[in-house]
Amino acid sequence: MRIVFIGTVEFSKKSLEKLIAMKADIVGVCTREKSNFNSDFTDLTPLCQINNIPFKFVDDINSIENIDWIKTLNPDIIFCFGWSSLIKKELLSLAPMGVIGYHPAKLPHNRGRHPLIWALALGLKQTASTFFFMDEGADSGDILSQKDFDILDTDDAQKLYAKVIDTALIQIEDFVPKLQNNSYKTIIQNHDLANTWRKRGKADGKIDFRMSSVAIYNLVRALTKPYVGTHIEYKGKDISVWKVKIITNAEQNIESGKVLKSNENTIIIKTYDGAIEMLEHEFKELPRVGEYL
Numbered sequence: 001m002r003i004v005f006i007g008t009v010e011f012s013k014k015s016l017e018k019l020i021a022m023k024a025d026i027v028g029v030c031t032r033e034k035s036n037f038n039s040d041f042t043d044l045t046p047l048c049q050i051n052n053i054p055f056k057f058v059d060d061i062n063s064i065e066n067i068d069w070i071k072t073l074n075p076d077i078i079f080c081f082g083w084s085s086l087i088k089k090e091l092l093s094l095a096p097m098g099v100i101g102y103h104p105a106k107l108p109h110n111r112g113r114h115p116l117i118w119a120l121a122l123g124l125k126q127t128a129s130t131f132f133f134m135d136e137g138a139d140s141g142d143i144l145s146q147k148d149f150d151i152l153d154t155d156d157a158q159k160l161y162a163k164v165i166d167t168a169l170i171q172i173e174d175f176v177p178k179l180q181n182n183s184y185k186t187i188i189q190n191h192d193l194a195n196t197w198r199k200r201g202k203a204d205g206k207i208d209f210r211m212s213s214v215a216i217y218n219l220v221r222a223l224t225k226p227y228v229g230t231h232i233e234y235k236g237k238d239i240s241v242w243k244v245k246i247i248t249n250a251e252q253n254i255e256s257g258k259v260l261k262s263n264e265n266t267i268i269i270k271t272y273d274g275a276i277e278m279l280e281h282e283f284k285e286l287p288r289v290g291e292y293l
Contacts, residue, residue: 001025001180004075004095006061008032009040010226011102011165012082016044018169019079020051024176028073029055030066040161040226062088070094077179080134081168087134097179100144101134104164107146108189111139112197116160119151120222121204123214126150129167131175133186138196142186145171156221156243205230209257209293213246213274220244232293234283243280250275257292269293 003024005016008031019026029048035041048055054073058066061083067090070078077097080087092099105115106128119127128148135141147167151160178184205223207216207230220241223230229240247268250260254270261268267278267286287293 001097002027002074002076004028004030004070004073004078006030006078006080006087007044007082008035008042008084009082010042010161011040011168013042013044013047014165014169015079015081015102015172016047018172019176020047022173022176026051026053027075028070029053030058030061030070031055032059033057039228061085062091067091067094086136086138089136092134092136099134101132101139101141102168103130103132103139104128104168105130105139106148107132107139107143108191108194110197111194113199114197116157116164117200117222117227118197120155120157120160121219123218124151129164129171131168131171132189140189140191140194142188144184144186145175146187147171157224157227161226207232207241207293209269209271211272213248213271213276216271216276217244217246234287234293235285240282241278241280242282243278245277245279247275247277255292259287259289259291259293262286262289 003019003026005019005026007016016029029044031044045055056066056069060066071094075095078095078099080099081102087099103111103115104127105111105119107130110118126148128146130143131145132143133141147170149163149167175184205228207219220230220243224242229242231238231240250270256270256272258270259267260270260275267281267283268275
């Protein structure tokens with residue numbers, strides 16, 4: 001089974017390493033030379049060079065030039081794991097077996113953008129790792145493999161990303177032989193159950209201390225590294241916040257956003273229903289006790 005692989009992030013690299021270890025027939029890789037919007041961008045070319053796999057740097061995966069290059073590789077199937085733009089009809093129909101995509105959510109629920117960030121920010125307790133046959137919609141094709149896993153209250157973006165990779169590699173080991181011997185089965189998605197998460201913007205990462213302590217905690221852990229981080233506006237500047245702790249014994253007759261404690265080791269700020277302590281942040285000038293954020 002001749003496979004063309006498309007990807008450009010850390011998840012892509014781990015998946016490609018797994019396929020190589022399984023001795024899958026990778027006949028070509030499409031990737032990016034650099035990325036300004038993938039915070040987990042990873043260079044796949046050293047892996048290709050070590051394993052003598054042809055590769056091509058692409059920007060528009062659907063361009064005539066790139067489709068023509070893929071055609072020369074004569075793939076039976078295309079794996080698209082970790083790519084931020086839609087695959088269009090001509091490429092979807094190029095390989096006889098189709099294109100396998102990936103989405104870290106329990107499809108048909110939670111299609112769309114930033115699935116790991118939204119799952120954490122919304123405080124979900126469970127999600128899933130889903131491989132599916134891509135169609136012209138977004139995350140709407142028939143499911144090839146889906147595996148649930150829990151989201152713990154202590155999980156942040158890095159920990160959840162690692163869980164996604166660990167889960168997905170188990171699935172790859174299971175479904176690739178089934179694709180090779182044509183013993184795989186698929187599940188049609190129930191589109192009536194589907195929702196689509198929107199693209200997040202800068203405003204979605206701003207901490208508003210009128211939020212509950214849990215909501216702020218979830219937002220911070222959702223956007224911590226490898227993502228862009230949450231931020232607080234202070235004296236006209238955006239101050240990044242990477243880790244917080246919930247304080248449950250704060251007085252309730254104090255307004256949201258008031259700085260309760262501030263020194264080199266501790267910054268505690270009142271929230272709607274309690275307080276949070278900022279454990280990792282980029283304040284160079286600490287806010288003063290009594291100020292409002």
